[in-house]
Structure formats: C-alpha cells, structure tokens
Amino acid sequence: MQSDNKIEDDEKKESDYEQNKSVCKENISDDQRNFSNDEEGVEHNELLCKEQSDNSKEHLGFNKYDNLSKDIQEYYVGVPYSWEYIENSKSWFIVETSKNYKFFYNKKSNVKTWICPEEVEALLDKQNKEESNDIKSDEENDYNxxxxxxxxxxxxxxxxxxxxxxxxxxxxxxxxxxxxxxxxxxxxxxxxxxxxxxxxxxxxxxxxxxxxxxxxLIENFQKLLKKKEEHFYYPFNEHDAIKVLQNHKAYDGNKKNNWLNTRNKLLKNFLEKKTKEAEKKVEHKFEEALINYLENENPKEWIKIKNHLMKKEKYDILSYKRKNQIFEQVSENMLREINKRKRKYKSTRDEKEYEGYENDKVEYHYDDRRKYSKKQFEDYQKEKTSEKNLFITILHEKLKCPTVDEELLKIEYNSIDNKNTFEDICLLPCDILNDERYKNITLNDNEKFVLYKEFIYNYIDSKKISFHKLLSELSINCINNTLDEIILMIDKNNKTFKDIKKYHLEETYNKWREYKIKEAKNIFRNFLMKFNYIKYDSDDYNNYKQLIDRLSQDVSYQRLNCVPKEREQIILSRIKELKEEHEKNKNLVERLNF
The missing domain is CATH 1.10.10 (Arc Repressor Mutant, subunit A)
Incomplete structure (x- = not known):
C-alpha cells in the first residue's frame, strides 16, 4: 500500500511539474515579445527557460528520486542523451536527458545538480556576451x-x-x-x-x-612483383620472396596494419599463382615425356616406363597422385588411338597407312624391296621388344654392381662399328657372354649399347634414391660433416656406393644439408627467444663476448658451425628486436610519467 501511495504521489508531482513547465513556456513566450530576433534574445530566452525549469524542479523536490531505484528514476527523468562541455570550467558539463531535462555534472568531483552553479553561470554569461559581440562584429564586417x-x-x-x-x-x-x-x-x-x-x-x-x-599502394606493389618476377624460384617460399622485395618503397608502403595485411595477402596469392604455373609447365613436360617413351612401346611395358620417369628429380614438383593421373590420361588416349587404327586396318588397308608401316620397317633394317603384311610387322615388333626385355633382364641378373665408366657414357648412338664391338667397349663379364640367352639375341651393337647406357643410368638413379633414404635417417647434428664422412657413416663396409663417383651423390647431399641447415636455424632462433642472457645491449664488445661464450656451450649454436656468418646474423637480429622492444617500453614509461 505504501508503494502504491508513493507512486500516486509521484504521478501527482509529475502532473504538477508539467503544469509548471507549461507556465514556464508561457512566461518565455511573453518574454520573447520584449526581445529582438538577434542572437542575444535567443540566448536570453534559453537562460530564462533554464531558470524557470530549475525553479520548478526545485519546487518539485527532485532529490526525492534518490531514494528510488535506477529504473524508476530513468522512467521519470530519462537517461543522459548528450554532453556539452562548458569551456574554461573545471570539468563541468551540461547534460541533457532523453526527456529534455538538463542538469549540471562535474566529472572530477562527481557532483550532480539541477541548479546552475555560480561559477558556471558566470562563465555562461561571459560566453553569451562574447557571442553577442561576435554577432555584431560579423554584421559590421561582412566583407571579411x-x-x-x-x-x-x-x-x-x-x-x-x-x-x-x-x-x-x-x-x-x-x-x-x-x-x-x-x-x-x-x-x-x-x-x-x-x-x-x-x-x-x-x-x-x-x-x-x-x-x-x-x-x-596495391598498384605499386603489383608493379614491383612483375618487375622482380624473374628473381622468384620454386618452391616460391614467402621468406625468400621477402628478401627480394624488402628495402623497396612499394613493399614498405605506409607501414600501417591495414597495408601490411593487404600486402601479405597479395604476396601469398602471387606466390600461389607462380607455384601453379610452375606445376603446369612440369605437367606438360611430364606428359610429353610419357608420350615420347610410350609411343613405340608395348602397352605391357608402360607401367615400368612410368615408374622410371616418376623417379626423375625434374618431376619432383608434382605429387605422386598427379603423376599417376597424367599417366592414366595419356595411356587412355594412346590406347584409344591404337584401337582406332586397328579398326581402320581391319575394314580397309589404306595405302597411306601402309606406307607408314613400310617406313617403320626401314628403321628396323627391313629390306624395302620385300613386301610384308601387317601381321608380319606386328610379330617383328613383339619379337624385338621381347629381346630388349631379355637383354635388360640378363644385365640385372649378371651385373649386380656394374662399373660406371664416365667416358663410356659420353659415347653417342651409332658410334660403334666393326672395329669396336659392343662387347669390347663395355667389357661385359664372361657370365653374360657365355649365357645361351645372350647368344640368341639378334639385337645389333648400337641397340645393345643404348639399352646398356639406360641400365647404367637407372643403376645410378637407384643409388641416389638409396643414399637419400639413408640421409633422411641421419641426425641434424651431422650437417657439419663432409660428403666423404657422411658416406663412411652410411656405408661402413664401403660396398654400397663404391661403384659410382662421389659427384653423383653430391647434389643429393647438398639438398639434404641445405634443408637441415634451415631447420637448425629455426631451432636456434627459438632458443634465442627463450635465452635469458641475451639483452638489448648485448652487442657491446664485452657483453657480446660473454654472450658468445655462453651460447657456444649449447648444441643449437654448435650445429651452425658450418655457417658462422649466418649464425652471427641471427644473433644480431635478435639483439635488434630487443633494442626496438626496449625503446618502445622506454617511450611508454616516459609518457606515463608525463
């Protein structure tokens, strides 16, 4: 009941306030007749309205709302809607509520009052006089x-x-x-x-x-990318690209966060595009190689040829799955063409196609004057292919560790004559020469030599692959070892790689070592991030010497003995980061103290 009575009293007070407000407006309208339309009259009206409303609010006793909850106060008075700072005052604001009430608020002392303080009233009067003087001076000086x-x-x-x-x-x-x-x-x-x-x-x-x-900025950066396009190489790492682009105005831009994010996206998209272009080129080359190798071979041998091509390093950019997809497409197209030819020859013997067969016979040392049927030619091809496969099989059986003669590999096709036979040049062992299967092979010396060279190259490739597998099992701590030391570690009995030259393994070793050095650098960088003894002033002579003495005891530092300059650069770059961080913190402290 008490709450109901209280609400009724509040409603009655609110109605009384509305009446007072209307009276205030009537008084203002009466006063407006006594003022001109200039700015001074308007200011006076506002002050008059404020005084009337202040008196009415004081009469209603708005301080009673302090005992009410916040929701009920907001219901009657409203919430703060706008703040107007009173210039040259000590943190005084005129706050207008959502229900058009105005009160005065001091931000420092947290004082709220409906009545205009004397110091504020004096400032407002002074401002009104200045504004009225400004209006008069404006009227007099329109020419300005x-x-x-x-x-x-x-x-x-x-x-x-x-x-x-x-x-x-x-x-x-x-x-x-x-x-x-x-x-x-x-x-x-x-x-x-x-x-x-x-x-x-x-x-x-x-x-x-x-x-x-x-x-x-985007246009300038794209121009820079096109200009430096030739300096980007596969695998198009972002870190390598930044080395090429840094210290250029088009790369730095305005150094704002928005530009840095945009630049990183543009660079990432550009590198992805370059990667796809490189992959497409290699795909095209791989497809051409497959067509050239498979064209004159029996389809049964296509899988072996494919596996041989897939092992070549120049196609490593392509995934195993993608290589198989290309092979399936090429083989499917070639089989379709073969079936078309078969259907044509079965229906009718086109003279032009038959002339093509005659030309093929010439390549295989057939007598042009003699007439051969299609079946005879196909039988000849099958026989030739089977002899090639047999010869390769004999080499694999009898030559487990062939001697790799570099001078022999330089000899070209058709360079073998009656004076220098294939057996004399290649120095085949007696096991092969006495083999009955080898004696029955009708391949000429040049054809045997081509197959023998291919066998040697495949042997070298297999050794490279096995060397790569053994390298991947070695610890990262071995990057300081030379190629000879690595070979001794891997091949303790000196049997696996004794038949090939070291320079065949050098490329594989260099790639492995380069990859491991990058990995060791990242480990060393992470170590420096957590290392407590490195400071912003560690580049001083005495401090730097002590720092190196401490670092030299750690394995991550010792691993990079093979690249001392790059290791030193990593240390100096970390000190530079700490210097920048120190300067930022120093400036922040100075600002806070100020």
Whole structure:
C-alpha cells in the first residue's frame, strides 16, 4: 500500500511539474515579445527557460528520486542523451536527458545538480556576451567573409587531423567517441552546431582517402612483383620472396596494419599463382615425356616406363597422385588411338597407312624391296621388344654392381662399328657372354649399347634414391660433416656406393644439408627467444663476448658451425628486436610519467 501511495504521489508531482513547465513556456513566450530576433534574445530566452525549469524542479523536490531505484528514476527523468562541455570550467558539463531535462555534472568531483552553479553561470554569461559581440562584429564586417572561409577550412582541416590521429573509422558514432576528443582544442574550435555534422562528413572523407591510398599502394606493389618476377624460384617460399622485395618503397608502403595485411595477402596469392604455373609447365613436360617413351612401346611395358620417369628429380614438383593421373590420361588416349587404327586396318588397308608401316620397317633394317603384311610387322615388333626385355633382364641378373665408366657414357648412338664391338667397349663379364640367352639375341651393337647406357643410368638413379633414404635417417647434428664422412657413416663396409663417383651423390647431399641447415636455424632462433642472457645491449664488445661464450656451450649454436656468418646474423637480429622492444617500453614509461 505504501508503494502504491508513493507512486500516486509521484504521478501527482509529475502532473504538477508539467503544469509548471507549461507556465514556464508561457512566461518565455511573453518574454520573447520584449526581445529582438538577434542572437542575444535567443540566448536570453534559453537562460530564462533554464531558470524557470530549475525553479520548478526545485519546487518539485527532485532529490526525492534518490531514494528510488535506477529504473524508476530513468522512467521519470530519462537517461543522459548528450554532453556539452562548458569551456574554461573545471570539468563541468551540461547534460541533457532523453526527456529534455538538463542538469549540471562535474566529472572530477562527481557532483550532480539541477541548479546552475555560480561559477558556471558566470562563465555562461561571459560566453553569451562574447557571442553577442561576435554577432555584431560579423554584421559590421561582412566583407571579411573570404577570410572566415579560410579560417573555417583550417579549422576543419585540423578537425580532420584529430579524427585521423584518434583512429576514428566510419563505424564510429559521434556520441561514443566524444569523450576522446572533447578536451582537444581542434574539436573546440569547431562551432558547436557544426561539430556533429562535420564529424560524419569527415569520417566519410577519411575512409575514401584510405581507400584511394590503399589502391595506389596495391598498384605499386603489383608493379614491383612483375618487375622482380624473374628473381622468384620454386618452391616460391614467402621468406625468400621477402628478401627480394624488402628495402623497396612499394613493399614498405605506409607501414600501417591495414597495408601490411593487404600486402601479405597479395604476396601469398602471387606466390600461389607462380607455384601453379610452375606445376603446369612440369605437367606438360611430364606428359610429353610419357608420350615420347610410350609411343613405340608395348602397352605391357608402360607401367615400368612410368615408374622410371616418376623417379626423375625434374618431376619432383608434382605429387605422386598427379603423376599417376597424367599417366592414366595419356595411356587412355594412346590406347584409344591404337584401337582406332586397328579398326581402320581391319575394314580397309589404306595405302597411306601402309606406307607408314613400310617406313617403320626401314628403321628396323627391313629390306624395302620385300613386301610384308601387317601381321608380319606386328610379330617383328613383339619379337624385338621381347629381346630388349631379355637383354635388360640378363644385365640385372649378371651385373649386380656394374662399373660406371664416365667416358663410356659420353659415347653417342651409332658410334660403334666393326672395329669396336659392343662387347669390347663395355667389357661385359664372361657370365653374360657365355649365357645361351645372350647368344640368341639378334639385337645389333648400337641397340645393345643404348639399352646398356639406360641400365647404367637407372643403376645410378637407384643409388641416389638409396643414399637419400639413408640421409633422411641421419641426425641434424651431422650437417657439419663432409660428403666423404657422411658416406663412411652410411656405408661402413664401403660396398654400397663404391661403384659410382662421389659427384653423383653430391647434389643429393647438398639438398639434404641445405634443408637441415634451415631447420637448425629455426631451432636456434627459438632458443634465442627463450635465452635469458641475451639483452638489448648485448652487442657491446664485452657483453657480446660473454654472450658468445655462453651460447657456444649449447648444441643449437654448435650445429651452425658450418655457417658462422649466418649464425652471427641471427644473433644480431635478435639483439635488434630487443633494442626496438626496449625503446618502445622506454617511450611508454616516459609518457606515463608525463
């Protein structure tokens, strides 16, 4: 019951307040007749209204609302809607509520009052007089309009710089950011009634300026990428690309976060595009190689040829799955062509196609004057292929560890004659020469020599593959060992790699070592990040010497003995990072103390 009575009393007080407010408006309308339409009259009306409303509020006893809950207070009075700072006052604001009530609030002392404090009233009177004087002077000096426009342009320019400095974007609301710019002179110089309007206009301008600037930066960066395109190599690592691009204006840009993120995306997309282009080129080469090798071979041998090609390093850029897909496409197309030819020859013997067969016979040392049927030619091809396979099989059986003669591999096709037979040049062992299967082979010396060279190359490739597998099992601590030392570690009995030259393994060793050095560098960088004895001033002579003495005891430092200059560069770059971090912290402390 008490709460109901209290609400009824409040409602009655509110109705009394509305009556007082209407009386206030009537008084203002009466007073308006006594004032002219100039700015001074308007200011007087506002002050008069404020005094009347203050008296009515005081009469109603609004301090009783302090005993009510926050929700009920907001119901009667409203919530703060706008804040207007009173210039030259000590943190005084005029706060207007959502129900058009105004009260005075001191931010430092947290004082709230409906009655205008004396010091504030004096400031407002002074401002009103100054504004009225300004109005009179403006009327007298209309010819200075151009100067005022220039002043206004300077004020708006400073206002725009303030918004940029505070990093206010297009999604910011005037009321939300007001507290951050309220005390700045660049904001206070703007006329009150124009502050919000120009705020919205300027943030749109700033947004457009940012877009235009970013567009120009993107265009310049893309030109730089095209210019430096030749310096990028597979596998197109981002780290390597940055080394090429850094220290260029088009790469640095304005060094803002928005540009850095955009630049990283552009660089990533560019490198991905280059990778795809490189893969397409290798795909095309792999497809051409398959067609050339498979064209004159029996389809039963295609799998072996494919496996041989897939092991070649120049096609390592392609995945195993992609190589198989290309092989399936090529083999399917070639089988389709073979079936088409078969159907044509079965239906009718086209003379042009038959001439093609005659030309093939000439290549295989057939007598041109003699007439052969298609079946005879196919039988000949099968016989030839089976003899080739038999010869390769004998080599694999009898030559487990062939001698790799570099001079022999340089000899070209058709260089073997009656004086220098294949057996004499290649020095085949007696096991092969006495084999009945070998004696029955009808291949000429040049054909045998081509197959023998291919066998030797395959043998070298197999040794490279086995060497690579054994290298991958070694520890990262072995990167300081030479190739000879690595071979001794892997091949303790000196049997596996004794038949081939070291330079055949050198490329594989260098690639493995380069990869392991990169891995060791990353480990050393991570170690330095956690190492407590490295400081921002560690590059001083005495400090640096002590630092190296401590670091030299760690394995991650010792691993990089093979690249001392690069190791030193990693240490210096870490010290540089600590210096920059120290300067930032130092500036922050100075600002806080200020």
């Amino acid at each position: 309009c151009d100067d005022k426009k220039e002043d206004m342009d300077d004020i708006l320019k400073a206002y725009k710089e303030l918004l940029i400095e505070k990093q206010i974007n297009e999604f910011s609301k005037y009321e939300n950011v007001l507290a951050t710019i309220l005390y700045d002179s660049r904001y206070l110089n703007v006329p009150k009634e124009m502050r919000k309007e120009y705020f919205n206009k300027l943030i749109k301008e700033i947004n457009e300026d940012k877009k235009n600037e970013l567009k120009i």
